[in-house]
Amino acid sequence: MSSGVGVVNDALSLFEDMKLRRKYSWIVYKIDDGKIVPEKYAEPGTPEASYDSFAQLFPAEEGRYGVFDLEYQTAEDGVRNKLIFIMWAPNSAKIKFRMLYASSKQALRDRLQGIHAEVQCTELSEIAFESVFENVAPKGANPVIKS
Numbered sequence: 237m238s239s240g241v242g243v244v245n246d247a248l249s250l251f252e253d254m255k256l257r258r259k260y261s262w263i264v265y266k267i268d269d270g271k272i273v274p275e276k277y278a279e280p281g282t283p284e285a286s287y288d289s290f291a292q293l294f295p296a297e298e299g300r301y302g303v304f305d306l307e308y309q310t311a312e313d314g315v316r317n318k319l320i321f322i323m324w325a326p327n328s329a330k331i332k333f334r335m336l337y338a339s340s341k342q343a344l345r346d347r348l349q350g351i352h353a354e355v356q357c358t359e360l361s362e363i364a365f366e367s368v369f370e371n372v373a374p375k376g377a378n379p380v381i382k383s
Contacts, residue, residue, distance in 0.1 A: 241340040243272045243347055250274050251303060255319060255350045258305070261285035264293045265301040265344065267336060272301070272344050280305075286381075287365045294324040294363055299337030301344055303351070307380035308373045315380055318352035320372055321345060327358045 253259040254277075262285070263277040276293055278284040287304065294300050302322040309315045323341050325334045345351065353372040357363040369379055 241267055241270055241272060241336070241343055243344050244274075247272055247274050247344070248347055250277055251348050254303065254305060260305070262287075262290040262302060262304045264290070265303075267299070267340060272340065275300070287368075291363050291365070294322075294326075294357075296326055296360075297329050299326070299329055299333050300324045301337070301341065303348065304368075306369070306372065308369070308377040309380055310374060310377045316377075318372060319350055320368065321348065321351045321354045322363065322368070323354070323356045324363060325356070325358055 247263075247265055250260065250263050254263060259279065260277045261280045261282075264275045265272050266275045267273075278289065283289070290302060290304055294302070302324065304320045304322065305317055306320050307315060307317045323337065325337045327334075345354070355362070355368050355371055361367060365379070369377075373379070
């Protein structure tokens with residue numbers, strides 16, 4: 237199901253810079269005036285680059301999308317990363333907003349080539365780092381914590 241919501245070019249160019257140049261640790265997107273737009277992003281090495289800073293930007297009453305550059309380490313492969321797509325549609329949001337974010341997700345996902353995993357979250361416990369890491373990292377991996 238499509239909502240007719242479009243994706244602005246800035247949303248795509250930020251993602252490409254994140255994927256190809258590792259310029260950003262994460263990006264948060266929102267729907268604004270019928271378009272998916274970047275709301276906030278963080279550069280690696282800044283205090284805002286942590287997963288905790290990223291997760292705090294998902295409001296309790298509104299939906300959001302996010303992409304996080306998850307770094308992990310395994311004994312066999314060393315340090316690796318995965319680009320994780322998160323859809324946030326909290327149960328506490330109005331049904332209209334939850335439906336809008338659910339029906340608009342594919343418009344963004346289809347344009348973000350290179351996502352390794354997707355997580356859909358409706359409660360704070362599901363967006364917690366431990367929960368996301370457990371769902372997307374390989375067995376036996378350890379997180380590389382960003383400052």
